[in-house]
Amino acid sequence: MTAKKTARVQSTIFDDVYRTIISRMPQFIIPVINDAFGTRYPMDVAFEQLKNEFYTKNGKLITDSIFLVKGHLYHVECQSNPDNTMAIRMFEYGLEIALERARKNKDYLHVDLPESAVIYLRHTKTTPDTLTVEVRSPKGNSLTYESKVIKVQEYTKDVIFRKKLLMYLPFYVLRYEKELETIDKDRKRLDELLKEYTGICSKLEKVLEKGGSSELYNDLVGCIMEIMDYVLRSHKNARKEMNEMGGKVLETYTEKTFKAGGKSVVSAVNDIRNGMKPAELKKKYSADTIKMAKTIA
Numbered sequence: 178m179t180a181k182k183t184a185r186v187q188s189t190i191f192d193d194v195y196r197t198i199i200s201r202m203p204q205f206i207i208p209v210i211n212d213a214f215g216t217r218y219p220m221d222v223a224f225e226q227l228k229n230e231f232y233t234k235n236g237k238l239i240t241d242s243i244f245l246v247k248g249h250l251y252h253v254e255c256q257s258n259p260d261n262t263m264a265i266r267m268f269e270y271g272l273e274i275a276l277e278r279a280r281k282n283k284d285y286l287h288v289d290l291p292e293s294a295v296i297y298l299r300h301t302k303t304t305p306d307t308l309t310v311e312v313r314s315p316k317g318n319s320l321t322y323e324s325k326v327i328k329v330q331e332y333t334k335d336v337i338f339r340k341k342l343l344m345y346l347p348f349y350v351l352r353y354e355k356e357l358e359t360i361d362k363d364r365k366r367l368d369e370l371l372k373e374y375t376g377i378c379s380k381l382e383k384v385l386e387k388g389g390s391s392e393l394y395n396d397l398v399g400c401i402m403e404i405m406d407y408v409l410r411s412h413k414n415a416r417k418e419m420n421e422m423g424g425k426v427l428e429t430y431t432e433k434t435f436k437a438g439g440k441s442v443v444s445a446v447n448d449i450r451n452g453m454k455p456a457e458l459k460k461k462y463s464a465d466t467i468k469m470a471k472t473i474a
Contacts, residue, residue, distance in 0.1 A: 190407050191298060191348070192241075194400045195255040198344045199226070199242050202393050205344040206244060210251050212340055213294045213325045218246055220341070220388065227274075240270045243291065250274060250291035257298045264308035267293050267324040294325035298348050304328060334377060338384060346377065347400040350408050361412035370415070371422050377401075378426045392468045398427060445470035 198205055203226055207218050218224075227243040227250075241254045252274055256263065275288040297304060308324040329345050330352045337345050353360065353370070360366040378398055385391050402423040409416035445462045449470055458467050 190404070191255065191257045194347050194404055195241065195296075195344075197396070197400055198347070201396050202344070203244075204390075206242065206251075206253065207246075208341040209253065209294075209296075209327070209344060210244070210246065210292075212342060213253075213327060214251070214292050216246075216249075222246060240274070243274055250278070250289060252291040252293040253296065254294075255296045255298070259297055259300055259304045263295055264310050264324070267295060267308055268310040268312075268322050271322060271324075290322060292325075293323075294327055296327045296329060298329050298351055299354075300326075300328040300330065334373075338380060341384075343381065343384070343397065346381065346397065347404045349377070349401075350405050354408065357409065357412050357415065361409075361415045367415055367418060371418060374401075374405075374419065375422060375426065378423075382430065392471045394430060395427060398423065398430075441466045442470050 203224075204220055207220055207222060207224070210216055211218055224247075225245040227245055229240040229243055240252060242252070244251045244253075252267075252270060254263075254267065254270070260266075271290045271293050272288075275290045278289065280287045295308065304326065306326050308326060310322045312320045312322065329348050332340075332342060332345055334346075334349060337343065337349070356366075360370055378401075381397065382391070382394055385394050385397075402420070405419050405423070406416065409419060441462060445458065445466050448458060448461070453461075462470070
């Protein structure tokens with residue numbers, strides 16, 4: 178596989194997981210916004226996910242995610258690697274987002290540029306902390322547009338959990354990329370990795386349960402294992418054992434859920450899989466039973 182093709186495949190997998198999180202677990206973006214922009218929105222804050230497709234004279238422009246929280250616009254992109262075109266792209270995206278919501282008063286057009294950030298799953302020593310574009314008018318006036326740079330690999334698992342940045346967990350394995358060949362051949366290192374991820378999954382279960390979001394556990398662990406499987410694709414020992422670990426984690430969680438809910442959960446799982454509508458589920462089962470069933474179905 179050529180370097181360009183490998184990069185495209187990586188981008189697709191990472192993009193898919195990011196979009197899965199944004200579509201199924203959109204509330205996880207709130208701690209990211211808080212961390213990047215210094216806000217203090219609670220996890221249950223009401224927000225709106227805006228359309229991310231724009232049509233320009235050069236064709237379709239697609240962004241990763243745009244959110245409206247308490248009247249403030251936030252635009253977040255996710256990139257697998259630093260890109261020297263990213264500063265101008267972020268400005269272009271920001272401008273299209275602003276124009277989409279522009280307010281016109283006679284001949285006066287008012288536009289609000291969004292707060293913006295780019296999540297880099299990998300970075301180098303020269304990756305900046307901010308992407309900056311300066312726009313100058315013919316009269317010499319200038320506007321500086323900045324996009325925050327989030328370097329995921331700088332976040333330890335302890336910081337991720339403390340700041341509730343759970344959407345970074347699927348990409349946590351990337352910090353080990355350069356060590357995977359050694360880990361694959363070293364029993365002790367592999368055991369350490371298995372232990373670390375078993376601990377991550379255990380802590381994740383407790384955090385989500387405490388936050389009343391236990392139904393998201395299967396989805397997020399699924400995202401973790403999807404990235405893990407891809408990153409370990411050339412390391413058969415580590416890949417095999419990590420997949421077995423992931424399977425056991427989910428199997429144990431499923432068993433616990435069944436025990437907690439009994440026959441009603443089993444029945445609800447079957448109804449969900451058979452396409453029963455949400456309104457009908459609510460009439461037939463309690464909210465807790467539906468929540469448990471969704472973690473399995």
